[in-house]
Structure formats: C-alpha cells, structure tokens
Amino acid sequence: MFALDVQQLAKVYKGGFQALKGVDLQVDEGDFFALLGPNGAGKSTFIGIVSSLVRKTSGRVQVFGQDLDEDPEGVKSSIGLVPQEFNFNLFLPVLEVVLNQAGYYGIPRREAKVRAERSLRQLDLWDRRGTEMRKLSGGLKRRLMIARALVHEPRLLILDEPTAGVDIEIRRSMWSFLRELNAKGTTIILTTHYLEEAESLCRNIAIISEGAIAERTSVAKLLGQLRTETFVLNLKGSV
Ligand code: ADP
Ligand code: MG
Numbered sequence: 001m002f003a004l005d006v007q008q009l010a011k012v013y014k015g016g017f018q019a020l021k022g023v024d025l026q027v028d029e030g031d032f033f034a035l036l037g038p039n040g041a042g043k044s045t046f047i048g049i050v051s052s053l054v055r056k057t058s059g060r061v062q063v064f065g066q067d068l069d070e071d072p073e074g075v076k077s078s079i080g081l082v083p084q085e086f087n088f089n090l091f092l093p094v095l096e097v098v099l100n101q102a103g104y105y106g107i108p109r110r111e112a113k114v115r116a117e118r119s120l121r122q123l124d125l126w127d128r129r130g131t132e133m134r135k136l137s138g139g140l141k142r143r144l145m146i147a148r149a150l151v152h153e154p155r156l157l158i159l160d161e162p163t164a165g166v167d168i169e170i171r172r173s174m175w176s177f178l179r180e181l182n183a184k185g186t187t188i189i190l191t192t193h194y195l196e197e198a199e200s201l202c203r204n205i206a207i208i209s210e211g212a213i214a215e216r217t218s219v220a221k222l223l224g225q226l227r228t229e230t231f232v233l234n235l236k237g238s239v
Contacts, residue, residue: 001029001064001065002026002027002028002029002062002064002065003027003028003029003030003031003063003064003155003156003187003189004025004026004027004050004061004062004063004156004187004189005025005026005027005060005061005062005063006023006024006025006026006046006050006059006060006061006062007024007059007060008022008023008024008058008059008060009022009023009024009025009046009049009056009058009059009060009061010022010023010056010057010058010059011042011045011049011054011056011057011211012057018211019042019045019211020042020045020046020049020057020059020211020212021210021211021212022059022212023042023046023059023208023211023212023213024213025206025213025216027187027189027204028187028204029064029155029187030182030185030187031187031188031189031203031204032178032179032182032187032188032201032202032203032204033187033188033189033190033202033203033204033205033206034189034190034191034192034197034198034201034202034204034205034206034219035047035189035190035191035192035205035206035208036191036192036193036195036198036205036206036207036208037191037193037207037208037209038193038209039193041208041209041210041211042208042210042211043160043161043191043208044084044160044191045211046191046208047081047158047160047189047191049061049068050063050068050079050158051076051079051081051158052068052072052075052076052079053081053083056068061075062075063075063078063079063156064078064155064156066078076105077105077152077154078154078155078156079154079156079157079158080149080150080151080152080154080156080157080158081149081157081158081159081160082142082145082146082148082149082157082158082159082160082162083145083160084160084161084164084191086133086141086145089133090132090133090134091132091133091134092132092133093129093130093131093132093133094120094125094128094129094130094131094132094133094136094144095116095120095129095130097133097144097148098116098119098120098144098147098148098151099112099113099116101148101149101151101152102115102116102151102152105151105152107151107152112151115151115152115153116151119147119148119150119151120147122147122150123143123144123146123147123150123177124143125140125143125144125147128140138165138166138170139166139167139169139170139173139174142162142163142166142170142174143174146159146162146174146177150181154186155185155186155187156186156187156188156189157178157181157186157187157188157189158188158189158190159178159188159189159190159191160190160191161190161191161192161193162174162178162190162192163175163192163194163197164192164193171197175197175200175201178190178201179201190202195226198219199219199223202219203218203219204216204217204218204219205217205218205219205222
C-alpha cells in the first residue's frame, strides 16, 4: 500500500498564481522520502494540502488508502506535521502546546495527558513541560514540534524543512531520532533544499521545480547520476 498517493494535484492561489501544476507522486509505506526543491518550488503548498491546512484546487490525495475528499478526518489523523514556520502562541508552556494539538485531533483531555507525556518523554522534553515555548532554544523548539506532531501516533510524519537554520549538532541528533522512528515503522516525508540531508537520511526522492515533479528516483541513483554529470563536466572543462 502507498502511504501517500497523489494524482494530478493542482493549486491555484487567490490572485491566480499556480503553485502546483498537476503533481503525481507515490510514496511507499515505510519509506523515508525527500521532496527536494528550491525556494518557491511548491513544497510547502504540497505539504499543506496533504496535511489539510491548504485547500487543493484539483486532483486526488490518498493517505494509506483513505481519500482526502471522502474521509478528511481519516487522512488528518494518519498524518503528523512539523510545519516550516511555527506561527502560534509562543507564551504557551511546552505541555500545553502538545495538549492543544491532541485537542485538534479530538483526543479527550484525560487520554491527551497520557499521550502528551509519552510524546514529550520520547523527545526528552518532559522536564521542560512548564517552560514557555518562547524560552526554548531553536533546537528545543524543533524537538517540541516533533513531539507535538507525534502526539496522536501518526503512521506518516511529514516535516517541512526541519533543519533549516539549525546548527549541525542539533541537525545530527534530529537525524538519528528520525532514523529510529522510521526503523520502527513510521513513514517519513521531509522537504529540504539540502541535497546532503536527503543523502544522509532518505531512501527515495522527488525533485520539485516550479510546481511540477522533475524527477522521482532513489537517492543512491540520483547521487550516482550527479557524480557522473560532475565527472563529465570536469572532463569537458579540462579539455
Ligand atoms: P516552497 O515551500 O517550495 O518554498 P511554497 O509552496 O511556499 O514553496 O510556494 C510556492 C509558490 O506559491 C511561491 O511562488 C509562493 O510565493 C506562492 N505562494 C505560497 N503561498 C501563497 C499564498 N498564500 N498566496 C499566493 N501565493 C502563494
Ligand atoms: Mg516551504
């Protein structure tokens, strides 16, 4: 089964700008997948539609066989999202951030508390549960956003540029956490504009450019191809 099956997905924003131009993309269950592309390519728009934050213009989205139009709640509850930007109340304490997210998924308060604790412990944040989010370092904020995204134990975790602007040590520790999570069975999709990140973490990759998929391949193949191209370029350059 596909974790994600997207067909002919299009998005035209108000004002007429077409951010997605008929995207077809399948991601296998269990995969660790990268959506790589430059700024403005449409990565966040794609992620936003899949995770029910942005309305699609046309096309079909299925998540573990559930259709976004027919079963929006099923799709929503299968996905955990770490958004690119955290534009919500930074005065909230860590625990409340996670509890609110549990509420978003309709989890009753009593169960939400159990889940929030589990999720915060998993990310080593339980001791900071009373700290306001704005007082956390950049790295801890990212960890909190992962804890928040995992509170309902989604089968698919989507991270939108998770390590943009994060220093290398935090990046490494986040990578190892994600690897472990994937090894335990969670399908992961991340967007990035670092090829290095895709290389170090992901098995398969799609390259998106100007709202369309330019290439869909394995990371190993892509790297082989790039090396050959660089080699040929160098060869030409030296003649
Ligand atoms: P990426 O995440 O790859 O950087 P985005 O999906 O954020 O790309 O944006 C793709 C394109 O859509 C960009 O040209 C951006 O300016 C445009 N865009 C994004 N959000 C909106 C919006 N709410 N209204 C109009 N245009 C938008
Ligand atoms: Mg983006």
